[in-house]
Amino acid sequence: MLDDHEPELPPEPPKSERSVVHVPYLVVMGVVLVGFVLIMMFRWRMGSGAIAGALLLAATFRAVLPPERCGLLVIRTRLTDIVTYGGLGLLITYVALTIT
16 A cells, blocks of 8 residues: 655745745856856866866855755755755766866
8 A cells, every 4th residue: 555645845935035035046056057158168177177066056055055045956855855866966076186
């Protein structure tokens, strides 16, 4: 038998603060965009570093901000998001620094 338990969603912010909720996500995506531009300019190490930095920034936002302030950065549980964003950020940093 399947469990009918639904995950708890964070409470919806007041109407005046709805657009502010997505600021952390927009900041992270802005850094990713800078990374992609750098990669297209054949500065792939710097671009990869920017993308890694964006993932580490997402992990930081997820760790310090409450779920209702993280917007689209909230995908799974807090711990899972932090470990996933942080792990991928560190992995990309390692690859960018070690590949010749």
